[in-house]
Amino acid sequence: MTGVSMTSDTCNKKIKLNQDVVVIGAGPCGLFQAFQLGLQGISCTVIEAAEKAGGQCTELYPDKSIYDIPGIPHTFADPLISSLQQQLKPFDTNFLLGHVVTAIEPENTLYRVVTDGGVTITTRFIILATGAGAFTPVKLRVDGLDKYLNKQIFYNEPPVRKIKDKRIVVVGDNEVAINTAIRFCSIAKQVTFVHRKRRLDASAATLLELAGRAESGSIQQLHGKITDAQHDSVLTKVSILLSSKEHIDLPVDSLLPRLGSSPKMSPLNQWGINTVANHVAVDPGNLNSSIAGVFAIGDINTYPGKRKLILCGFHEATLAAFAIAALMRPDKPVHTLYTTTSTELQKRLGVSDIS
Numbered sequence: 276m277t278g279v280s281m282t283s284d285t286c287n288k289k290i291k292l293n294q295d296v297v298v299i300g301a302g303p304c305g306l307f308q309a310f311q312l313g314l315q316g317i318s319c320t321v322i323e324a325a326e327k328a329g330g331q332c333t334e335l336y337p338d339k340s341i342y343d344i345p346g347i348p349h350t351f352a353d354p355l356i357s358s359l360q361q362q363l364k365p366f367d368t369n370f371l372l373g374h375v376v377t378a379i380e381p382e383n384t385l386y387r388v389v390t391d392g393g394v395t396i397t398t399r400f401i402i403l404a405t406g407a408g409a410f411t412p413v414k415l416r417v418d419g420l421d422k423y424l425n426k427q428i429f430y431n432e433p434p435v436r437k438i439k440d441k442r443i444v445v446v447g448d449n450e451v452a453i454n455t456a457i458r459f460c461s462i463a464k465q466v467t468f469v470h471r472k473r474r475l476d477a478s479a480a481t482l483l484e485l486a487g488r489a490e491s492g493s494i495q496q497l498h499g500k501i502t503d504a505q506h507d508s509v510l511t512k513v514s515i516l517l518s519s520k521e522h523i524d525l526p527v528d529s530l531l532p533r534l535g536s537s538p539k540m541s542p543l544n545q546w547g548i549n550t551v552a553n554h555v556a557v558d559p560g561n562l563n564s565s566i567a568g569v570f571a572i573g574d575i576n577t578y579p580g581k582r583k584l585i586l587c588g589f590h591e592a593t594l595a596a597f598a599i600a601a602l603m604r605p606d607k608p609v610h611t612l613y614t615t616t617s618t619e620l621q622k623r624l625g626v627s628d629i630s
């Protein structure tokens with residue numbers, strides 16, 4: 276499943292539990308890795324901690340211009356990631372989104388890749404494309420709320436039944452938070468939007484829409500912070516300290532914190548992988564790590580001359596795909612083929628050369 280509208284709802288149901296290759300991380304390099312494997316006729320599963328692909332581009336600098344992607348004079352994260360997903364369409368790539376890989380366990384000549392969502396995939400080869408770390412939502416710092424996770428507190432997309440006719444509270448200072456509040460206006464019983472910053476980090480159009488909704492009363496906008504929660508067997512109220520210094524208790528059925536995301540590095544050493552200053556030491560000729568069959572590409576690896584640039588990760592993805600193809604088909608030489616002239620590659624891409 277590929278494409279810009281890729282969501283965990285649509286992707287995760289189709290996951291294969293046995294794969295030749297598992298790519299960990301759907302940043303720009305992980306996505307291009309899946310494409311390069313596809314060109315070699317190898318399908319893979321890409322596991323991503325965040326609910327969407329894009330890595331640092333999407334999570335850290337969605338609004339900044341990128342000028343050094345070969346052949347693209349100027350772009351932004353969204354169109355770049357979208358094009359990488361589009362390019363993958365001809366291939367049988369599986370995505371498991373919203374899952375953090377927590378363990379890699381050797382099993383005879385294979386590996387078991389285990390996620391925090393309880394999925395285990397058995398694979399022959401692993402490609403670490405974990406970059407700056409696993410992007411997961413920043414948690415709301417209020418004691419005792421963890422037990423309501425995915426019951427009344429939703430850091431990712433909640434089920435509709437948890438919104439429909441419910442009193443929802445959305446928390447955050449950013450575009451995603453405001454859009455979440457706006458989006459659920461028509462189905463929730465009551466939407467309250469709580470923000471700490473006076474100046475919200477959102478586009479003019481989004482701010483205008485919020486102002487309109489607040490004026491019409493379809494969104495209750497509160498400037499303050501959640502300090503406490505009242506709960507017993509269920510979460511009933513949140514306490515808010517308003518900027519006016521007044522305290523209020525707000526009834527809540529579903530709480531939706533949208534506080535951004537932060538990256539957390541994987542425990543690579545626990546996985547038995549040699550690192551140098553927290554980066555995976557690889558052979559730059561084939562991107563293999565200290566463990567046979569485990570490769571590392573993009574920002575997570577290191578070798579003499581390494582540069583943390585997207586285009587360098589693209590090159591590494593290409594070499595890793597060639598190396599895995601050679602290991603999978605030891606009796607056949609892996610030739611360098613051109614997409615412009617190779618009928619084999621064009622067949623895999625589902626195109627024919629009409630020029």
Ligand SMILES: Cc1cc2nc3c(=O)[nH]c(=O)nc-3n(C[C@H](O)[C@H](O)[C@H](O)COP(=O)(O)OP(=O)(O)OC[C@H]3O[C@@H](n4cnc5c(N)ncnc54)[C@H](O)[C@@H]3O)c2cc1C
Pocket residue numbers: 299300301302303304305322323324325328329330331332335336340341342343374375376377404405406407408409410411539541572573574575583584585586588
């Ligand atoms: C502000 C800024 C501007 C930049 N501008 C440019 C530029 O103009 N040009 C350029 O070439 N480069 C630029 N870079 C660098 C570029 O963003 C990185 O080189 C690139 O994102 C690396 O891609 P990646 O796929 O290796 O890693 P990442 O983009 O970090 O993606 C890694 C992905 O792996 C996931 N992940 C990690 N661990 C796990 C796990 N255990 N389980 C599941 N998923 C996991 C993460 O959630 C993430 O989505 C910039 C970086 C920053 C911070």
